[in-house]
Amino acid sequence: DAGVIQSPRHEVTEMGQEVTLRCKPISGHNSLFWYRQTMMRGLELLIYFNNNVPIDDSGMPEDRFSAKMPNASFSTLKIQPSEPRDSAVYFCASSTGTGGSPLHFGNGTRLTVT
Amino acid sequence: AQSVTQLDSHVSVSEGTPVLLRCNYSSSYSPSLFWYVQHPNKGLQLLLKYTSAATLVKGINGFEAEFKKSETSFHLTKPSAHMSDAAEYFCVVSDAPGSSNTGKLIFGQGTTLQVKP
Numbered sequence: 001d002a003g004v005i006q007s008p009r010h011e012v013t014e015m016g017q018e019v020t021l022r023c024k025p026i027s028g029h030n031s032l033f034w035y036r037q038t039m040m041r042g043l044e045l046l047i048y049f050n051n052n053v054p055i056d057d058s059g060m061p062e063d064r065f066s067a068k069m070p071n072a073s074f075s076t077l078k079i080q081p082s083e084p085r086d087s088a089v090y091f092c093a094s095s096t097g098t099g100g101s102p103l104h105f106g107n108g109t110r111l112t113v114t
Numbered sequence: 115a116q117s118v119t120q121l122d123s124h125v126s127v128s129e130g131t132p133v134l135l136r137c138n139y140s141s142s143y144s145p146s147l148f149w150y151v152q153h154p155n156k157g158l159q160l161l162l163k164y165t166s167a168a169t170l171v172k173g174i175n176g177f178e179a180e181f182k183k184s185e186t187s188f189h190l191t192k193p194s195a196h197m198s199d200a201a202e203y204f205c206v207v208s209d210a211p212g213s214s215n216t217g218k219l220i221f222g223q224g225t226t227l228q229v230k231p
Contacts (some may be wrong), residue, residue: 004157033218043158043204043221056218091157102148103219105157 004027006092006106014114018080021109024073025094033103034067034077035091043091049075050097083114116177116207120222129165133177133192135225137205140186143230146208147188148219149179161203164188175199200229 013019025032033048041044047057052069060067064083069075079086089110093103121136139145146165150158169181175198178184179190188205205222 022122042223045221048218093158102160102163103150103158105156105159107155107157110155 004092004094004104005107006090006109008109009107010112012112012114013082015083016081017111017113018078019082019086019111021077021090021092021111023075023077023106025075025092026104027073029094029096029104030072031095031097031101032075033093033095034075035093036038036088037091037108038088046077051090079111082089082111084113087111087113116145116220118205118207118220118222120134120199120203120205120225122225123223124201124226124228126228126230127195129197130194133190133195133199133227135190135203135205135227137188137190137222138209139188141207147179147181147191148206148208149173149177149188150204150206151201152204152224158204195227195229195230197221197229200227202226 007022031050034046035043037043046059047067048055049069065079067077075077089108091105091108093105095101095103117140119138127133144166148163149161151161152158161177162171164171164178164181172178177192179188181188202224204224206219208219
């Protein structure tokens with residue numbers, strides 16, 4: 001089991017550029033979650049999918065953020081245009097989807113927007 | 115609505131002494147509860163989970179937690195701290211009954227555990 005795989009591990013970009021974060025969930029997991037972690041706000045749920053369908057995107061901060069899950073093994077989180085306040089660690093996690101099932105996290109993408 | 119409150123933002127212990135990280139929850143039904151640990155520059159890792167079976171749950175690395183419904187608590191303990199236990203710990207509650215397929219988790223604000231030599 002390779003776990004949840006995120007890429008890239010680090011991303012440094014200039015304000016205004018488009019950023020795409022990628023995630024491969026654990027095979028067989030049908031729920032996928034995108035979180036953002038900062039010192040100020042802690043861990044925030046941005047959006048989650050169940051069976052590739054977005055269920056709750058109320059945590060997505062602005063229209064600049066979008067997420068897709070075209071198939072069961074791949075998801076992207078896109079920020080366009082990026083701003084310095086988007087700097088954070090972005091985590092992807094997956095689970096089997098039942099209410100009592102734990103999340104399995106990737107190692108995160110550290111995004112720095114200058 | 116479900117919620118969790120971690121009562122301490124920072125806990126400092128000496129190596130070899132007991133660890134207690136406190137968590138209280140609020141839930142309108144029998145909850146699923148979890149503790150996660152995050153080491154620096156790493157993702158979160160599941161320590162243990164409670165899903166309405168035994169109230170005393172044993173996890174990895176010698177940690178355990180006890181579900182106390184009367185106190186709405188799920189405190190994390192370890193008899194003897196090790197330097198490698200220094201990390202951020204999160205108490206988590208599921209927002210859905212066990213039979214639901216939404217599986218959204220509610221995270222506490224985290225407790226930083228410092229272990230002094």
